[in-house]
Amino acid sequence: MTQVAKSRSDSPHEPSIPAGAAPLESILCTEELRRRPSRPPDYETETRALAALVSALADSPRTVLQTLADTVLAVLHADSAGLSLLTKDKKRFYWAAIAGAWRPHSGGGTPRDFGPCGDVLDRNIPMLFTHWERRYPYLSMATPLADEGLLAPFHVNGEAVGTIWAIAHSKCRSFDAEDLRLLESMGRFASAAYHAVESIEDLTLQMTGRAKAEKELRELTENLEAQVRARTEELEQRSKQLAEARTRLADEKMLLERSEAYMAEGERLSHTGSWHFNARTGEYFWSHEAFAILGLDPHETKASYPLLLERIHPEDRSRFDQVRSAAISEKKDFDAEFRLLLPGGVIRYAHRIGHCLVNESGGCEFIGAMMDTTERRLAQEELRRSEKFLAEGQRLSRTGSFSWRVATDEITWSEELYRIFEFDQRVPVTIERIFTRVHPEDLPLLHDMTDRARAEGCDYGYEHRLLMPDHSIKYLHLVAHATRDQDGRLEYIGAVQDVTERRVSEHALDKIRSELAHVARVTSLGALAASIAHEVNQPLSGIVTNAGTCLRMLAADPPDLDGARETAQRTIRDGHRASDVIARLRALFGKKDATAESVDLNEAALEVIALSRNELQRKRVISHVELADDLPRVTGDRVQLQQVILNLLLNASEAMSGVADRPRQLVLRTEPDAGDRVRLSVQDAGVGFEPDGVEKLFEAFYTTKTEGMGIGLSVSRFIIESHHGRLWAARNEGPGATFSFSVPCEPATAAGAQSPGVR
Amino acid sequence: MDARSLVSVVDDDESVRESLPDLLKQFGFAARAFSSAEEFLASDFVGQTRCLILDVAMRGMSGPDLQRELTRRRQEIPIVFITAHGGEAVRPRLLEQGAIECLFKPFSDTALLEALNAALRTD
Numbered sequence: 107m108t109q110v111a112k113s114r115s116d117s118p119h120e121p122s123i124p125a126g127a128a129p130l131e132s133i134l135c136t137e138e139l140r141r142r143p144s145r146p147p148d149y150e151t152e153t154r155a156l157a158a159l160v161s162a163l164a165d166s167p168r169t170v171l172q173t174l175a176d177t178v179l180a181v182l183h184a185d186s187a188g189l190s191l192l193t194k195d196k197k198r199f200y201w202a203a204i205a206g207a208w209r210p211h212s213g214g215g216t217p218r219d220f221g222p223c224g225d226v227l228d229r230n231i232p233m234l235f236t237h238w239e240r241r242y243p244y245l246s247m248a249t250p251l252a253d254e255g256l257l258a259p260f261h262v263n264g265e266a267v268g269t270i271w272a273i274a275h276s277k278c279r280s281f282d283a284e285d286l287r288l289l290e291s292m293g294r295f296a297s298a299a300y301h302a303v304e305s306i307e308d309l310t311l312q313m314t315g316r317a318k319a320e321k322e323l324r325e326l327t328e329n330l331e332a333q334v335r336a337r338t339e340e341l342e343q344r345s346k347q348l349a350e351a352r353t354r355l356a357d358e359k360m361l362l363e364r365s366e367a368y369m370a371e372g373e374r375l376s377h378t379g380s381w382h383f384n385a386r387t388g389e390y391f392w393s394h395e396a397f398a399i400l401g402l403d404p405h406e407t408k409a410s411y412p413l414l415l416e417r418i419h420p421e422d423r424s425r426f427d428q429v430r431s432a433a434i435s436e437k438k439d440f441d442a443e444f445r446l447l448l449p450g451g452v453i454r455y456a457h458r459i460g461h462c463l464v465n466e467s468g469g470c471e472f473i474g475a476m477m478d479t480t481e482r483r484l485a486q487e488e489l490r491r492s493e494k495f496l497a498e499g500q501r502l503s504r505t506g507s508f509s510w511r512v513a514t515d516e517i518t519w520s521e522e523l524y525r526i527f528e529f530d531q532r533v534p535v536t537i538e539r540i541f542t543r544v545h546p547e548d549l550p551l552l553h554d555m556t557d558r559a560r561a562e563g564c565d566y567g568y569e570h571r572l573l574m575p576d577h578s579i580k581y582l583h584l585v586a587h588a589t590r591d592q593d594g595r596l597e598y599i600g601a602v603q604d605v606t607e608r609r610v611s612e613h614a615l616d617k618i619r620s621e622l623a624h625v626a627r628v629t630s631l632g633a634l635a636a637s638i639a640h641e642v643n644q645p646l647s648g649i650v651t652n653a654g655t656c657l658r659m660l661a662a663d664p665p666d667l668d669g670a671r672e673t674a675q676r677t678i679r680d681g682h683r684a685s686d687v688i689a690r691l692r693a694l695f696g697k698k699d700a701t702a703e704s705v706d707l708n709e710a711a712l713e714v715i716a717l718s719r720n721e722l723q724r725k726r727v728i729s730h731v732e733l734a735d736d737l738p739r740v741t742g743d744r745v746q747l748q749q750v751i752l753n754l755l756l757n758a759s760e761a762m763s764g765v766a767d768r769p770r771q772l773v774l775r776t777e778p779d780a781g782d783r784v785r786l787s788v789q790d791a792g793v794g795f796e797p798d799g800v801e802k803l804f805e806a807f808y809t810t811k812t813e814g815m816g817i818g819l820s821v822s823r824f825i826i827e828s829h830h831g832r833l834w835a836a837r838n839e840g841p842g843a844t845f846s847f848s849v850p851c852e853p854a855t856a857a858g859a860q861s862p863g864v865r
Numbered sequence: 866m867d868a869r870s871l872v873s874v875v876d877d878d879e880s881v882r883e884s885l886p887d888l889l890k891q892f893g894f895a896a897r898a899f900s901s902a903e904e905f906l907a908s909d910f911v912g913q914t915r916c917l918i919l920d921v922a923m924r925g926m927s928g929p930d931l932q933r934e935l936t937r938r939r940q941e942i943p944i945v946f947i948t949a950h951g952g953e954a955v956r957p958r959l960l961e962q963g964a965i966e967c968l969f970k971p972f973s974d975t976a977l978l979e980a981l982n983a984a985l986r987t988d
Contacts, residue, residue, distance in 0.1 A: 640922075643949035647970030648880025651888050654974030658891040673887060680880050 128240040130225060135254075136234045144282040149482040152291055153457065155181050156376055157475050159295050161461045164473040170299050174270075175205040178292050182285050184272035185250075189296060190215065190223045191268040199223040199268070207275055211248055221245075222257055223269045230266060232258040232286055250275040256285060260293040262301050262368060270296050291376060298372035301365035370394045377478040381409070383460070385434050386469040390414075399456060399478045401448040419445035419453065430460075437462050437470045443479070455483040497521055504604035510586070512560055512596040526582070526604045528574060545571035545579065547726065563588045563596045569605070581609040641687040648680035704852055705744045707776055707784055708733045714751045715774065725770070727759045732775045738851035740784055742829045747849075750822040750833070754788040754845045757819070761792025761842065768841065779848040783831075787846035794843045795835070822847075870985060871913045874898040875905045875931065876920035876947065881970075885918065892978055902926035906934065914942050916984040918977075921948040921955065921967075932962065943984035947972065 155177050162173040171189055178187035188204035197218050204212045218224050221242055226233050235255040239246035257271040270293045274280065370393060373379055379396025383389070390409035397404040400417045407413060418426055422444035433440035439461050446454045460474035497520070500506055506523025510516075517535045524531045527543055537556065544552050548570040559566055567585035574580060586600030656673040659666040715731060722729050740747075755774070762770040771791050779785035819833075826833040831849030838844055872894040874885045879900075886896035897914075899905040903926055905917075921928040928946055935942055946959050946967040956967045966980035 640949045643970045644878045645880050647947075647949065647972070648878075648884045650971035650973065651881070651884035655884060655888040655891055658888070658974070662891075669887065673884070676880075676883055680884075683880065 127243070130241060133235050133238050133241050134233060135236050136232070139234055139281065139283050139286055142280065142282045144284045147284055147287065147485070149479075149485070151181055152288055153378075153477055153479065153482070156291070156295060156378055157459050157477070159292075159299070160378070160380055160475045161459075161473070163299055164461065164463075171203040171296075172205070174292065174296055174299060175203040178270060178272055178289065179205040181288050181292070182256075182272045182281070183279060184256075184285075185275040185279065186252075186273040187271065188212075189268060189270050191300070192218065192227070192266075202268070206273075207250055208248065208273065214248070216242070216245075222255060223271075226257045226259050226269050227266045230259055232256070232290065234281060234286075253277055254279075254281055256281045256289060258286070258289050258293045260296045260300070262297055263364070267300065268296070294372045294375050298365075298369040301368045366393075374398070377481075379476045381472075381474055381476060383472040383474075384469075385471060396476055399454070399476055400446065401452075417446050417448065419447040421445070426458075433460060433462065433472070434470070437464055454478055454480045501525070506602045508598075508600055508602065510598040510600070512563075512598065523602055526580070526602065527572065543572045543574070545573040547571070559586070559588075559598065560596075563590070579606070580604055581606045642684055645680040645684040645687065649677050649684070652677040652680065702741055703744060704739050705742055705747060706737070706739050707747070707786055708737050710744055710748050711751055711774055711776060711786060714748050714755065718752060718755055721756070722759055722772070725759045725763060727762060727770045727772050729755075729772045729774065732773060734775075734777045737776055738778065738782075738784055740829075740849050741852045742849065743825075746825045747829070750825050750847065751786065751788075753819070753822050754847075757845065758788050758790035758792065758842075761790050761794070763792075765792060765841075778851075782851045783848045784851055785846055785848040787844050789838065789842065789844040791838075791840070791842040794837055794841060797837070869895055870915040871895045871897065871910065872916045872918060872981065873905060873910055873914040874918045875900075875902055875923075875928070876918075877901060877923045878920070878949075881920070881947070888974055888977070889981075892981065894981070902928070902931035902934075905931070911935075911940055911942075916965075916981055917942045917944045919944050919946050921946050921959070922950060929959070929962065932964070936963075945977070945980045945984055 159170070159174060159177060163170045166173075175188045178184065184206060186204065186206035186208035188208065189202045190199040191202045192198075193200050193215075198215050199218060199221065200215045201212055216223055218227075222233070222235050222238050222245075233256075235257070236253065237251065238255060239248075239251060245252070252273045253276055254274045255271060256273075257269045259266045259269055261267065270289060272281070272285065272289060369380075373393055373395035377395070377399070379399050380393040381396050382391040388411070390411065392400075392404070392409040394404055397407070397409075400414065402413070402417075415423055415427065426442050426444050429440050429442045432438075439459070441457075441459045443455070443457045446456050448454060455478070456476055457479045458474065458476040460472040463471045463473060465471065500520055500522035504522070504526065506526050507520045508523055509518045515537060517537070517540075519535050521531065524535075527540070529535065529539070529543075533539070541549065541552065551568070552570055555566060555568055565585070565587050567583070569581065569583050572580040572582060581604070583603045583605045584600060586598040589597050589599060591597060652673040656670045656677065659670040659673065711733065712731070715729060719729075751774075755772070758772050759770075762772070768791055773789040774786070775789070776784065776786050823833045826847045826849065829849045831847055833845070833847040835843055835845050872889050874882060874889070874896065876882055876885075876898070877900055882898040882900060886898050889896035897908075897910050899908065901923060902919075905911065919928040919931060926934070928944075928948075932944055943965045944963070946964050947970055948955065948967065949970040959967045965984040968976055968980060
């Protein structure tokens with residue numbers, strides 16, 4: 107680049123690059139266009155803009171360049187936009203039309219060889235600049251300064267003649283690949299427009315010349331009689347001039363044809379054909395591209411309405427005909443989309459717009475454009491298809507998606523979410539409406555989550571239930587991700603999955619699991635029973651055999667008294683042996699895992715509550731804990747005492763599992779008890795028990811529960827008694843029962859020195 | 866019935882080893898007690914034994930193990946199994962495998978005698 111700059115500075119007429127000017131590469135960021143996330147192609151806007159430009163070109167060719175600048179500004183959402191044209195001497199760029207913030211600079215320009223336009227023409231590619239005043243100091247006077255400038259060259263007759271450009275004056279707007287695509291599309295139109303404007307200007311000039319000549323001719327004719335002879339020679343001369351004028355007209359016509367070729371190229375590239383229709387004569391003009399879109403050759407056929415109609419898909423013909431007839435009779439613009447049925451059964455999509463021009467005599471003409479929108483349609487269809495895939499995926503996985511704009515409470519739901527909630531899609535979703543479906547028991551949870559989501563703006567997820575109108579219950583799993591838009595407004599994007607089937611099978615699984623656990627416990631009990639039986643059966647066997655032998659010895663003739671005595675003694679010994687077995691078993695169970703340590707019953711109880719929290723929540727039990735301060739410690743086996751507490755908690759929750767008319771409230775309480783003891787009680791609001799049933803509760807294998815083992819309370823009582831304590835049950839004044847145990851405090855003096863009754 | 870038929874008792878429980886031989890002698894048999902299958906196999910009485918009263922579950926070689934070993938040695942001795950494990954389930958399998966009877970401890974003397982008579986009839 108330095109080399110180029112040096113050669114440029116050789117010319118005295120060119121502004122030289124000042125020392126310290128930023129190098130060209132430092133103000134270029136064209137590569138960014140590929141890296142930045144781009145918005146999706148907006149063919150709709152592009153097509154509308156091009157169609158409007160074609161109309162503008164027909165209506166007011168003189169201002170078409172300004173219209174083009176306005177259009178670029180609007181389509182690219184730029185701050186400024188315009189066209190630079192190379193002057194005839196090719197020394198400068200002339201800012202032919204500007205829209206937006208830079209409009210006051212209209213008519214200004216930049217040197218050919220030292221400015222962004224020149225750079226673009228040199229390389230003949232579009233470029234994205236940032237703060238070009240760092241290299242070209244004169245641009246610092248063009249305010250507001252350009253944060254980014256996107257330029258594309260445009261050509262006429264294969265030669266670059268100018269640039270079309272868009273500017274962002276602040277960081278708020280940065281251009282992307284879609285902007286470049288649109289700008290280049292406009293650039294192609296600019297090529298055609300540029301040439302058309304030149305031709306029209308020339309033609310108008312020529313028409314004026316001809317009118318003047320005709321006037322002169324008329325004047326000559328009026329004086330013909332008087333001057334016929336005298337002026338014959340002069341007339342011939344005039345005629346010669348006329349002939350020359352005609353030749354010039356032919357030349358102009360040639361020029362016009364050339365501009366038409368450029369126009370045709372532009373049309374070909376944008377798949378847009380132009381047409382003209384004179385309603386009075388019924389004459390049609392179609393551009394080359396208009397023929398091409400219909401699959402016709404302009405050299406073989408002549409434009410006509412029947413020909414157009416023939417190419418329109420039979421199903422769309424009458425609709426199009428109605429639109430067109432109405433436009434002609436009411437002298438108004440029209441706009442129609444329809445299908446084409448081309449030879450070979452090829453179907454294409456077309457969009458035809460017509461602009462009605464009413465002339466002085468009241469007759470009307472239409473000028474318009476026809477676009478082949480097949481590719482756009484295909485893209486749209488592809489989009490629709492992927493949307494359908496998504497919807498299908500959502501349906502199959504029972505997952506709906508949603509967005510929630512927190513500030514406005516604007517909620518958008520996918521179709522599947524409406525299906526899950528069984529809501530009518532036509533009624534807008536509101537938070538209040540959602541809450542009407544939420545299971546009443548889960549409403550507090552949901553209110554809480556909603557408030558937190560509003561306040562915190564971070565990702566969240568939870569499960570809740572719906573109560574449907576038919577009283578069925580659905581389980582939903584929701585996850586939401588917090589995002590913020592450019593203005594920092596909070597929006598959640600999330601997914602909701604209907605996990606009812608999974609929950610139902612999990613519950614079934616839970617049931618099977620607990621049944622299995624029950625079977626396992628019963629089985630291990632069976633194994634224990636078998637082992638006890640074996641131990642006891644051995645000496646019993648000896649006893650029975652000895653007794654049999656003894657009887658036989660006594661019955662013999664003569665009786666074997668010595669033998670009988672011996673076998674009787676063996677019988678006694680085997681009896682003792684059986685008794686020893688029982689004693690051994692008791693010792694075995696009594697000693698199991700028991701330790702003596704100092705235990706804080708409050709801490710122990712809190713641990714158990716923490717461990718069983720899930721289970722209690724699952725059974726929708728509300729647990730309250732009322733722990734006495736400064737509760738004396740007790741001595742014992744912490745784990746065994748916790749087993750007792752757990753057993754009491756689970757029993758209480760079990761007793762309330764059928765309760766629906768009142769809160770399933772459970773209170774765990776600790777307090778000092780009379781006689782240096784500590785008491786722990788668990789109060790429930792469950793089914794309670796019969797007055798005379800208290801003692802039965804503690805019998806082994808007694809249970810009121812279908813899934814109970816019936817040994818929980820008897821084991822608990824055994825544990826508490828081995829701690830020199832007492833376990834009892836009492837009926838509440840209200841519903842339910844309270845189970846309590848009390849155990850002695852740790853001796854205040856030698857803490858832990860004395861073991862309780864734990865063997 | 867040969868009054869001098871030898872009936873051997875194999876059981877790891879002492880009560881059984883002490884009580885059964887006396888009862889067997891009351892029935893009129895010669896009787897020998899062994900505390901394990903290994904001890905019985907190592908003794909000189911395998912060939913003379915007319916009937917074997919065999920505990921099912923023993924440390925080391927079990928009752929059925931001994932039965933298989935005898936079959937392997939072609940020592941076809943009628944076997945009456947005795948067991949302190951009260952599971953009825955084992956009985957059909959033992960009978961299927963050729964045992965004369967399977968008695969659950971504690972068993973009556975008449976039940977034992979019936980089993981012995983059956984064993985020696987087939988002998």
